Amino acid sequence: MTQIRRQTFAVTSSLQYKFLATTLIYSFMIVSFFVIAVVFPDVVEMSDESLSSEIRSSAADRMLGKNAWVWPAVILLITMLSLHSFLEFRRITGPLYRFRWVFEQVENGKLPSTVKLRKKDYLIEEMKAVNKMLISLVGKLSIIREETAEAINSFGEVDGTANKNIEWSAGQIELLKAHREHLERLSAAVQFFEVQEKQQI
Amino acid sequence: MTQIRRQTFAVTSSLQYKFLATTLIYSFMIVSFFVIAVVFPDVVEMSDESLSSEIRSSAADRMLGKNAWVWPAVILLITMLSLHSFLEFRRITGPLYRFRWVFEQVENGKLPSTVKLRKKDYLIEEMKAVNKMLISLVGKLSIIREETAEAINSFGEVDGTANKNIEWSAGQIELLKAHREHLERLSAAVQFFEVQEKQQI
Structure with missing residues (x-):
């Protein structure tokens, strides 16, 4: 009896690399968009010399304040979703691995x-x-x-x-x-x- | 010769519903987080009565300004990624559909x-x-x-x-x-x- 058990992060299919690549590209796009939406308005306000120095310094403060929690949270969120989707995806690649084994057995x-x-x-x-x-x-x-x-x-x-x-x-x-x-x-x-x-x- | 062609949005597997559900949950989480990261700091500033009215009205302006472009852009981004992932996923469910056909044929x-x-x-x-x-x-x-x-x-x-x-x-x-x-x-x-x-x- 052959016993080859699947490990949690075992790669049983080249599909998993493609999936990982897609996840990374999606994550990159989402994070980039986050950066634009969260940081950009403050940066514009900070560099707008027509505004009062009070508003500009408040924008700088706000940006620093946000930096402290937004980025760790974004990275946590994206990592969690990526990990979850990777583990979910194993529920497809795992069966495929067993099916390939069946096909090889029947072939032989x-x-x-x-x-x-x-x-x-x-x-x-x-x-x-x-x-x-x-x-x-x-x-x-x-x-x-x-x-x-x-x-x-x-x-x-x-x-x-x-x-x-x-x-x-x-x-x-x-x-x-x-x-x-x-x-x-x-x-x-x-x-x-x-x-x-x-x-x- | 049986000709059953796959349509672009044809559902050939119950897996596609699961996939869609997962995508919706992910999208919801990402958008919720966007709302918190983008809107929350401005709302706090607007309701903080210790700040000058100039800063508070600037926060309100900034929020309105952001609302005009951030949400359509977020929705566009999420829709594009969902659509892309759905189409990509068809490159897995499509072959599975054909394989099932093969298994049925061999069975018969x-x-x-x-x-x-x-x-x-x-x-x-x-x-x-x-x-x-x-x-x-x-x-x-x-x-x-x-x-x-x-x-x-x-x-x-x-x-x-x-x-x-x-x-x-x-x-x-x-x-x-x-x-x-x-x-x-x-x-x-x-x-x-x-x-x-x-x-x-």
């Missing part, structure tokens, strides 16, 4: 019986569709596997009677041989698939 | 040869894994299909010689019948799968 003929997600993961709809697909594949391939084995068995019995009380012509022996070869190639292809009972990452 | 035995995404879509890694899985399934199932057909053919030939020049015992006839039945059940299971050459949504 190892059919997982189902895929499970974490309690709070998104992509539940997709998980259901993947599981239905797996159930269908496992079901049909089990029948194919079983019937192939049965066919080989029953053919072995037919073949076993070959030289008992009847004479097979050379042509018939050829036919039987060809048939056996088809069954063997079929069996080899069928053997490729095997159901993995309880593997789960 | 209709193997699409490959799945294609749009040029700018994300989930390229997942698409590659899905395609490798499909190629492997199509390849192996084609062999199984072919060999099953061949086995049935060659068995038909063996069976056809049954009453020609040899006498089959009742037991042998039973064995041949059992074998034929296994091949038929196998064939029915194999027939379930068929490769869809060029279907694509």
Whole structure:
């Protein structure tokens, strides 16, 4: 049983870098706009020489006062939102990571019986569709596997009677041989698939 | 060929509603914070009766002046970012929609040869894994299909010689019948799968 657990900040998808880049750009735009909206009017007032020195010094005071709390608060807000969105986004990339594992397993003929997600993961709809697909594949391939084995068995019995009380012509022996070869190639292809009972990452 | 094209604002996943809700909450928090940082200092100054009336009226002017441009700009910024993130998010939900379609097709035995995404879509890694899985399934199932057909053919030939020049015992006839039945059940299971050459949504 392979156990590869997801870590809180594990990067399981290149998508997470793109997401981080987008978040940084958004944050930069929002903070820039904050700077303009909060600082700009005071700076204009401070440098406007037509205003009284009282108003100009009050603008400077106000700016200093705001600087003390606005920027830490803005940075806290943006960091919290970024962190929250990153953790939320993991509820998409985590399932995708498991799905990729399922696809690789099926590609290699190892059919997982189902895929499970974490309690709070998104992509539940997709998980259901993947599981239905797996159930269908496992079901049909089990029948194919079983019937192939049965066919080989029953053919072995037919073949076993070959030289008992009847004479097979050379042509018939050829036919039987060809048939056996088809069954063997079929069996080899069928053997490729095997159901993995309880593997789960 | 089924043609269901994605529309610009089509909702293909309940994930998009969650995403929209998150975006609205984030926007609300950012705008609220804007209100506090931009308006609050002026309001305090306006209501502080210890300050001169000149400073207080200048604060009122400044607030009116800011109101004229800050709020439309904030709303524009937030709307643009929300819209952009919604469109970006479609580059994840769009591929998921196609993947779900693939899973349903495979569930119903209709193997699409490959799945294609749009040029700018994300989930390229997942698409590659899905395609490798499909190629492997199509390849192996084609062999199984072919060999099953061949086995049935060659068995038909063996069976056809049954009453020609040899006498089959009742037991042998039973064995041949059992074998034929296994091949038929196998064939029915194999027939379930068929490769869809060029279907694509």
